[in-house]
Structures are given as C-alpha cells and as structure tokens.
Amino acid sequence: MSDTILETEGLTKEFRGFVAVSDVDLRVRRGTIHGLIGPNGAGKTTCFNLLTKFLQPTRGTIRYDGRDITGKKPAEVARLGLVRSFQISAVFPHLTVLENVRVALQRQRGGSFDFWRSETLLRQYDDRAMALLEDVGIAPYAHLQAGELPYGRKRALEIATTLALDPVMMLLDEPTAGMAHEDVDRIVALVKRVSAGRTVLLVEHNLRVVAGLCDTITVLTRGRVLAEGDYASVSRNPEVIAAYLGTEADKVGVPQHV
Amino acid sequence: MAENLLLQALSGLASASSLFLVAAGLTVIFGVTRIVNFAHGSLYMLGAYLAWTLVTALPRGPLGFWGGVLGAALLVGLIGVLVEVLLLRRIYRAPELFQLLATFGVVLIVQDLALLVWGPQDLLGPRAPGLRGSVEILGLRFPLYDLFLIAVGPAVLGLLLLLFHRTRWGTLVRAATQDREMVGALGVNQRLLFTSVFFLGACLAGLGGALQLPRESVNLHMDLAIIVEAFVVVVVGGLGSLVGAFLAALLIGELHAFGILVFPRITLVLVFLVMAVVLVLRPHGLLGRPPEAPPAGAGGAEPPLRPAPPALRRLGAAALAAAVLLPPFADAYALSVLTEMAIFVLFAASLHFIMGPGGMASFGHAAYFGLGAYAAALLAKWAAAPMAAGLLLAPFAAGLFGLLFGWFCVRLSGVYAAMLTLAFAQIAWSVAFQWVEVTGGDNGILGVWPDAWAADPLAYYYLTLAFCLGATLLLRRVLHAPFGYALRAQRDSPLRAEALGVDAFQVRWLAFSLAALAAGIAGGFFAYAKGSVFPTALSIPRSVDALLMVLLGGVRTLSGPIVGAIAFTGLQEQLMRLVELWRLALGAVIVALVLFFPQGLAGAARAAYERRHGPAGA
Ligand SMILES: Nc1ncnc2c1ncn2[C@@H]1O[C@H](COP(=O)(O)OP(=O)(O)OP(=O)(O)O)[C@@H](O)[C@H]1O
Ligand SMILES: [Mg+2]
Numbered sequence: 001m002s003d004t005i006l007e008t009e010g011l012t013k014e015f016r017g018f019v020a021v022s023d024v025d026l027r028v029r030r031g032t033i034h035g036l037i038g039p040n041g042a043g044k045t046t047c048f049n050l051l052t053k054f055l056q057p058t059r060g061t062i063r064y065d066g067r068d069i070t071g072k073k074p075a076e077v078a079r080l081g082l083v084r085s086f087q088i089s090a091v092f093p094h095l096t097v098l099e100n101v102r103v104a105l106q107r108q109r110g111g112s113f114d115f116w117r118s119e120t121l122l123r124q125y126d127d128r129a130m131a132l133l134e135d136v137g138i139a140p141y142a143h144l145q146a147g148e149l150p151y152g153r154k155r156a157l158e159i160a161t162t163l164a165l166d167p168v169m170m171l172l173d174e175p176t177a178g179m180a181h182e183d184v185d186r187i188v189a190l191v192k193r194v195s196a197g198r199t200v201l202l203v204e205h206n207l208r209v210v211a212g213l214c215d216t217i218t219v220l221t222r223g224r225v226l227a228e229g230d231y232a233s234v235s236r237n238p239e240v241i242a243a244y245l246g247t248e249a250d251k252v253g254v255p256q257h258v
Numbered sequence: 259m260a261e262n263l264l265l266q267a268l269s270g271l272a273s274a275s276s277l278f279l280v281a282a283g284l285t286v287i288f289g290v291t292r293i294v295n296f297a298h299g300s301l302y303m304l305g306a307y308l309a310w311t312l313v314t315a316l317p318r319g320p321l322g323f324w325g326g327v328l329g330a331a332l333l334v335g336l337i338g339v340l341v342e343v344l345l346l347r348r349i350y351r352a353p354e355l356f357q358l359l360a361t362f363g364v365v366l367i368v369q370d371l372a373l374l375v376w377g378p379q380d381l382l383g384p385r386a387p388g389l390r391g392s393v394e395i396l397g398l399r400f401p402l403y404d405l406f407l408i409a410v411g412p413a414v415l416g417l418l419l420l421l422f423h424r425t426r427w428g429t430l431v432r433a434a435t436q437d438r439e440m441v442g443a444l445g446v447n448q449r450l451l452f453t454s455v456f457f458l459g460a461c462l463a464g465l466g467g468a469l470q471l472p473r474e475s476v477n478l479h480m481d482l483a484i485i486v487e488a489f490v491v492v493v494v495g496g497l498g499s500l501v502g503a504f505l506a507a508l509l510i511g512e513l514h515a516f517g518i519l520v521f522p523r524i525t526l527v528l529v530f531l532v533m534a535v536v537l538v539l540r541p542h543g544l545l546g547r548p549p550e551a552p553p554a555g556a557g558g559a560e561p562p563l564r565p566a567p568p569a570l571r572r573l574g575a576a577a578l579a580a581a582v583l584l585p586p587f588a589d590a591y592a593l594s595v596l597t598e599m600a601i602f603v604l605f606a607a608s609l610h611f612i613m614g615p616g617g618m619a620s621f622g623h624a625a626y627f628g629l630g631a632y633a634a635a636l637l638a639k640w641a642a643a644p645m646a647a648g649l650l651l652a653p654f655a656a657g658l659f660g661l662l663f664g665w666f667c668v669r670l671s672g673v674y675a676a677m678l679t680l681a682f683a684q685i686a687w688s689v690a691f692q693w694v695e696v697t698g699g700d701n702g703i704l705g706v707w708p709d710a711w712a713a714d715p716l717a718y719y720y721l722t723l724a725f726c727l728g729a730t731l732l733l734r735r736v737l738h739a740p741f742g743y744a745l746r747a748q749r750d751s752p753l754r755a756e757a758l759g760v761d762a763f764q765v766r767w768l769a770f771s772l773a774a775l776a777a778g779i780a781g782g783f784f785a786y787a788k789g790s791v792f793p794t795a796l797s798i799p800r801s802v803d804a805l806l807m808v809l810l811g812g813v814r815t816l817s818g819p820i821v822g823a824i825a826f827t828g829l830q831e832q833l834m835r836l837v838e839l840w841r842l843a844l845g846a847v848i849v850a851l852v853l854f855f856p857q858g859l860a861g862a863a864r865a866a867y868e869r870r871h872g873p874a875g876a
Contacts, residue, residue, distance in 0.1 A: 083759075107759050115736045
C-alpha cells in the first residue's frame with residue numbers, strides 16, 4: 001500500500017478562458033488530515049469538484065488509491081470511498097434528518113436498488129443512523145424535516161451523512177462555516193476522532209480549526225499552489241502572509257471568514 | 259420528377275409559414291412568462307372560426323377579406339388577454355405541470371364553446387380575392403395563395419425581429435426572456451409587459467388560423483392538431499428562440515412534405531422522431547439556452563412520507579371492504595365503472611410514483627397504459643392467445659418501452675422532459691393510428707373479451723381489483739423501501755445523492771420503467787374490460803386524465819392518486835352522462851382545481867387533519 005492516497009498531476013480547470021485551477025500537483029498522504037486553504041475564489045471548491053468528478057478537468061490526471069479516476073463518474077468515485085461534503089450545505093430537504101443519514105447507510109450497504117422493505121433491515125439502519133446523529137449532536141432533531149434545520153445543524157447533518165458511508169477519504173468543504181462556537185469545537189473533536197484510520201482533506205477559513213487539525217496544509221491562490229507544509233511553516237511564509245492574510249499578519253489564528 | 263420535388267418543397271414552405279406563426283407566438287410567450295401554453299392551438303382555431311364569421315359577414319371583396327382576417331387576429335389577441343388576466347396571471351409561479359394542465363383546461367372550454375357557437379360541421383371559407391389562381395412553375399401549376407403564404411413567414415419573422423430589436427418594448431421583452439427577475443428590478447410594470455406579450459402571441463396564433471381559411475376547412479380538431487406540431491417546432495427550435503422556431507418550422511414543414519413522398523405510412527412518427535433526436539443531441543433545442551435554475555419536479559415542497567395514521571388506515575380498510583363486499587349487489591353499469599376505477603387507481607398511482615417521489619414530469623404517461631392495452635389486444639387478435647397471456651405480456655411490453663423511452667426522458671428536466679415524454683407518447687400514438695394493417699388504425703382492435711372463467715363482469719371486476727390494487731400497494735411499498743429513499747433523495751438534491759454514490763440517472767431510469775410497467779398492467783386490464791382498444795388509449799387526453807387524477811388527489815400524498823382516480827372517474831362518468839357540454843364542465847373543473855385547490859383533495863384533507871391532530875402520515 002503506497003503512502004500517497006490521492007495524487008494529482010497538472011490538474012487544471014478553465015471556465016471559458018478563466019483559469020480557476022491551474023496546474024495543481026497535490027499529494028495527500030494516507031491517514032493524515034490535509035488542509036486546503038486560500039482566499040475567497042482561490043479555487044478550493046473547484047478543486048473538490050474536480051477530485052470528486054463533479055467537474056471534468058480541462059487537463060491533468062487524478063489518481064486515488066493507486067488507480068486513475070480521471071474518467072470516472074461522481075457516484076463511482078463515491079463508491080470507491082472518496083466522499084465529499086458541500087460548501088453550500090446540501091441535505092435532502094424533504095426527508096427527515098434520520099432518513100437523510102439512512103439514505104447514505106443503505107447506499108453503503110448496497111441497498112439503493114432494494115425494492116422490498118424489510119423491517120429488520122430498516123431498523124438496523126435506524127440504530128446506526130441514530131448513533132451517527134448522536135455523534136454530531138443533532139439526535140434530538142432526528143424526526144424533523146431536514147429542510148427545517150438551522151444552517152449550522154444542516155452542516156452537522158452533512159457530516160453525519162458523509163460519515164455514514166464509512167469513507168476511506170473524506171473531503172470536507174468548510175465544515176464549520178456558519179456554526180456557533182461550541183459547535184465548532186464539537187466538529188473539530190469529531191473530525192479528529194473519525195480521522196483515525198481515514199484520510200481527510202479539509203477546506204477551512206477558520207485558521208484556529210486548521211491549526212488544530214491539519215498535519216499538512218496546502219495554500220492555494222488564484223488557482224495555483226503557493227506553499228505547502230505544516231501550519232507553523234506555512235503561517236510564517238511571507239508570500240502566504242501577503243496573499244492570504246494580508247496586512248493583518250499579526251492576527252494569525254484569529255481571522256474568521258464571514 | 260425534379261419539378262415535382264420542387265413543388266413539394268414549395269408546399270412544404272407554405273405549411274412552414276403557418277406553423278411558424280403559431281410557434282412564434284408560443285415561443286415568445288414562453289420566453290417571457292415561462293408558460294407553455296397548451297391553449298395556443300385553441301387561439302389558432304378561434305382565429306380561423308372568427309375569420310370565417312367576419313369574412314362571410316363583411317361585404318365581398320379584398321377589403322372584406324383582409325379586414326376580416328386582421329380583425330380575427332386582433333379579436334383573438336383580446337381573447338388571449340382575457341385568458342392571461344383571468345387565469346395565467348395567477349399561476350406564473352406554479353409548477354410547470356399545473357400550468358400545462360390549466361391551459362389544457364382552456365383547450366377543453368374553447369372546444370365546447372366553439373361547438374356551441376359554430377356547430378359541429380366543417381366550415382368552408384372563400385378564396386382570397388386576388389390570389390385565387392395559380393402560377394405555372396416549371397410547367398406545373400402552384401396555387402398563388404401558397405406562394406403568398408411562403409412570403410408571410412419570413413415577413414413576420416422580420417417584423418418581429420425589428421419589433422424586438424428596435425423598440426423599447428422589444429428590448430424589455432428580450433431582457434425579460436433572459437432574466438425575469440431583472441425586469442422586475444428595473445421597475446418595469448411586469449404585469450403590463452406579460453399581458454402585452456400574451457396579446458402579441460395570441461394575435462399571431464389568430465393570424466395563423468385566419469390565414470388558413472382559403473386553404474382548408476375550419477373544424478373542431480384544428481386546435482390539438484396544430485398545438486402538438488407547434489410544440490415540436492418550439493422545442494426543436496429551442497424554447498424562447500424566435501429564429502430557432504423559424505428554422506424548426508422550415509424543418510418540420512419540409513419533413514412533412516417529403517415524408518409523404520418517401521414514407522407515406524409514418525409521416526406522423528417522423529416528426530416526433532426528429533424532435534426526439536434533436537432533444538437527445540441538443541437537450542435545449544437548436545438555438546435554446548439551458549434554463550436559469552433547474553426546475554423542480556411537479557411536487558413543490560413535500561412532507562416526508564410517514565406510515566399512514568390510524569384514521570387513514572381505518573378509512574382505507576373501510577373503502578377496501580366496500581370495494582369487496584358491495585359489488586355483488588351492483589348492476590352491470592356500476593360494475594363497469596368500478597372496474598374502470600380500479601384500473602385508473604393503478605394508472606394514476608404509477609404516474610404519481612415518478613411525479614411525486616421521483617420529481618420527474620411526464621406528459622405522456624398514457625403511452626405505457628396504451629402500449630399495455632395494445633400488447634394484450636394484439637396478442638389476442640393475432641395469436642388468439644388466452645387472456646392470461648395477454649395480461650402477462652402487457653406489463654412486459656410497457657416496461658420494455660419504459661426502459662427505452664425512459665433512457666432518453668430522465669436525462670431532461672422540467673418542460674423539456676414533459677415535451678420529450680409527450681413526443682414519445684405521440685410516436686406510440688402515431689404508430690397505432692397509422693399502422694392500419696396491424697393495429698386497425700382508427701378502427702382499433704375489437705373482440706378482446708375475457709376468457710370464459712372471467713367473462714362474468716363480477717368475476718372480472720374482482721380479478722381487476724386484486725391485480726390493480728395489489729400493484730398499487732406494491733408501488734407504495736417500494737416507496738418505503740430503500741429504493742424509494744434513493745428515489746426521493748435524488749429528487750431532493752441530485753448532487754448530494756451523487757456524492758453519496760447514488761447513481762441518480764439509474765434510479766430515475768428504473769423508477770420510470772417501473773412506473774411504465776405498472777401502467778402497462780392497468781392498460782392490459784383496460785383492454786379486456788372494454789373488449790377493444792383504440793388509439794385514444796395512448797392519446798394526449800388520456801395522459802391528461804392521469805395527470806388530472808394525480809393533481810385532483812394531490813401530488814404530495816401517497817393516497818392522493820387513489821382518491822384522485824376514484825373522484826375523477828366518478829366525476830367524468832357523471833359529467834359525460836348528464837351534461838351535454840362535458841368538456842366545458844371538465845375544463846372549468848380543471849381550471850378551478852389549479853386555481854383554488856393546488857394541493858388536491860387528499861392534500862386538503864391531510865391539511866385539515868393536521869390542523870386537528872398535528873403531523874400525520876400519507
Ligand atoms: N462553474 C463555474 N463557471 C465559471 N466560473 C466558476 C465556476 N465555478 C467557479 N468559478 C470561478 O472559479 C473561481 C474559484 O472558485 P471556487 O469556488 O473554487 O473558490 P473557493 O476557493 O472555493 O472560494 P470560497 O472560499 O469563496 O469558497 C472563482 O473565481 C469562481 O468565480
Ligand atoms: Mg469554496
């Protein structure tokens with residue numbers, strides 16, 4: 001088993017001439033938490049979309065777990081254990097919170113084409129789903145319609161749903177955006193806990209979260225990789241300070257993305 | 259030979275012109291209001307009737323004729339304004355299928371009103387003064403009037419383009435076509451803009467109809483005949499694109515002209531095949547653009563499915579008991595109505611399966627009902643097979659075509675999906691209608707009677723009830739099974755579903771095919787219940803019936819289609835028996851339903867129940 005789980009070569013995405021991601025070579029080591037940071041519009045989400053095949057790259061290749069996934073479909077990539085969350089929270093609004101997680105559980109156990117309802121099967125899903133909701137702290141809302149959840153709880157639900165797939169590698173796009181302080185701490189603890197035995201690629205604006213979680217950090221600006229390393233080295237890099245932190249370099253660790 | 263081809267091409271151009279007039283109005287209206295106006299064909303028909311009345315009433319001569327034609331167009335424009343102000347203005351934000359249905363209600367109303375005013379017989383108008391004769395082209399005679407029509411198409415296109423590009427009003431219309439919200443933000447009187455656009459579109463339809471006066475007789479079938487073609491033209495050209503509509507009209511006009519020469523038996527199929535091919539290659543038509551926001555399914559906000567509450571279960575059990583215990587005391591007529599109800603419950607439930615939980619729009623669900631019916635009937639006719647074989651083949655045939663057509667349809671969404679399902683249904687209908695040797699064409703297939711053991715109406719009723727109700731309950735069960743969750747998940751958020759590894763396309767495709775299969779079961783039982791099958795089994799009105807049942811009951815509840823099918827069948831039966839102008843009544847019911855009862859009967863009942871008991875099941 002190789003040390004690198006995800007590797008891109010010359011990954012590039014152009015939108016009608018505008019280069020959103022340019023020649024990115026990314027290497028994510030197995031079992032680490034890897035941060036992807038950068039100012040607004042740097043191309044982080046576009047990168048995620050490329051990696052999970054929601055966008056087709058203009059150029060470049062993506063290798064995941066030893067195989068080339070450049071030509072695969074999103075659902076196929078997900079079934080290989082590479083699972084993402086969305087920046088703009090995406091839940092199934094007309095299903096209950098519990099059902100949201102259950103859809104992921106049944107998929108993970110290969111049941112999406114199961115036309116027959118077996119009560120034992122469903123109950124088994126429900127138990128596991130409740131445990132996951134417990135984990136992210138929204139168990140009391142299990143029977144609410146997911147669309148009615150406040151924003152921060154939707155994000156928590158998304159993480160629970162992602163976890164339900166028992167992914168080999170998780171891609172989390174700003175998991176704590178819009179959350180209250182204590183919820184952020186909960187999610188940080190959760191990500192830390194579930195990262196055992198998995199790889200996590202994390203986009204975050206909250207540098208406190210990044211500093212606390214990430215083993216390696218890649219800084220992206222205008223679609224290009226600007227720097228890479230651990231938090232200490234990256235946050236000292238003058239180019240990063242100039243591009244990302246601007247004049248408020250002294251406030252490293254505090255800036256909060258709005 | 260070459261001369262013949264040229265004449266054929268010219269007459270194709272002449273038909274293309276009138277087609278363009280209608281399609282232009284349709285596409286302009288769609289561009290601005292996002293409404294697919296089914297009643298546009300009715301406006302065309304009214305144009306022809308009003309022109310007949312005016313031209314025959316006014317003094318003979320050029321002034322009377324052309325004055326009559328233009329007067330008719332303007333009158334139709336005013337009728338269009340009436341429709342817009344009274345009906346459409348209230349449903350601009352409703353789901354597409356509601357809009358299609360509402361305008362179909364107008365179609366029904368206009369049909370009966372026209373019948374009342376002008377009577378059932380075909381009306382012949384006078385020739386156009388000054389354009390009566392014909393010219394000689396390469397030694398062959400070609401009607402002068404057709405030559406005039408050929409010029410009308412490009413002339414109208416030119417005038418419209420001038421109007422849209424050289425006037426302030428036209429600029430606003432173009433802006434609204436691109437971005438509806440922006441116009442509101444500009445502080446433009448949006449209502450006035452929409453109404454005036456509708457006036458223009460209706461005028462064009464009326465003019466198209468009026469100009470047909472010297473070419474063909476005026477009759478009550480003009481509306482549906484032209485609207486289906488106009489849909490094809492507008493969709494092929496790209497919804498909202500005027501130039502696209504012109505190109506598509508030429509294409510379809512010529513296709514008709516030459517199709518007659520090359521494939522006289524399948525001219526109708528040809529048109530829809532071309533549309534299907536265009537939509538598959540270019541999902542938004544030749545010159546169309548993708549819609550701004552992916553349109554949601556027909557459902558709108560929908561509560562999660564919950565197990566039926568005790569009250570509903572008791573009600574269901576009581577209804578079932580009645581359905582089983584009472585029929586022995588019913589007379590033959592009541593039995594036939596009950597059998598039909600059982601069949602339509604399944605038909606409606608199968609459509610609801612894809613519309614509600616699946617979030618897909620279908621305007622051609624009758625295709626699978628009719629294919630099931632024809633499969634059973636053809637087997638009985640050509641292989642003298644026993645009834646059981648026919649009933650077994652029906653779902654297979656329908657399911658197979660569901661797989662085939664569905665593979666194309668489930669890729670599209672919103673209006674385009676509705677139009678593609680409609681196109682496939684029309685292909686099926688055309689084959690049944692034109693392939694006379696096999697299907698008997700308009701005369702249908704007769705003598706499809708149940709075997710001796712089920713010949714007694716009561717026995718056949720129980721057989722139908724068992725299978726149709728059984729299949730309905732199975733569909734319901736599937737919705738509560740993992741597949742049902744996957745289906746609703748992809749409807750709610752296709753991206754999220756994909757990210758979880760749910761292949762949204764496959765789920766939709768399978769659901770579509772399953773619904774087709776279920777409709778096929780219903781169709782098979784329908785064939786043996788009636789003892790015959792006609793092309794109407796797969797026609798547009800039949801598809802609309804299914805939609806009405808679903809919407810009457812309510813899209814958002816599982817019991818909706820059941821309630822809707824029973825209510826609709828009962829209602830239609832009574833209307834047809836008691837009311838002379840049943841189309842008028844049905845149309846009025848549809849319009850009222852869309853305006854005042856958008857969540858349907860079961861939806862309203864559920865809302866009332868929840869007000870008293872808190873959230874309840876479906
Ligand atoms: N589908 C698209 N079409 C055109 N341009 C796009 C598209 N998606 C993204 N872009 C552009 O690509 C650039 C990168 O966007 P992206 O969403 O990847 O940034 P980001 O790093 O995730 O920013 P944020 O921190 O705000 O989430 C932006 O300038 C954006 O406008
Ligand atoms: Mg982003």
